[in-house]
Amino acid sequence: MRQYETVETKETHRQIRKIICNKCGREIPVKDGRAQEDFLAVEKRWGYFSDKDNQVDSFDLCESCYDALVATFVIPLGEQE
Numbered sequence: 677m678r679q680y681e682t683v684e685t686k687e688t689h690r691q692i693r694k695i696i697c698n699k700c701g702r703e704i705p706v707k708d709g710r711a712q713e714d715f716l717a718v719e720k721r722w723g724y725f726s727d728k729d730n731q732v733d734s735f736d737l738c739e740s741c742y743d744a745l746v747a748t749f750v751i752p753l754g755e756q757e
């Protein structure tokens with residue numbers, strides 16, 4: 677989950693104010709609109725062949741919740757360099 681704030685510099689833009697892991701509720705530190713830890717950001721628009729036609733879901737996971745989630749996979753993650 678991300679919260680944004682409007683920042684006025686030379687150009688007005690939106691930057692990340694807060695990132696909270698949807699699974700554990702821990703706040704991921706943000707400085708000057710940038711996450712200070714890496715995290716998983718998911719956004720999914722469900723299509724016609726689902727029960728959620730055109731619904732957009734999004735969530736963020738901290739690294740430890742990501743690790744816990746993928747550890748439950750029957751088929752392990754593929755690795756790429």
Ligand SMILES: [Zn+2]
Nearest residue numbers: 697700738741
């Ligand atoms: Zn978490």
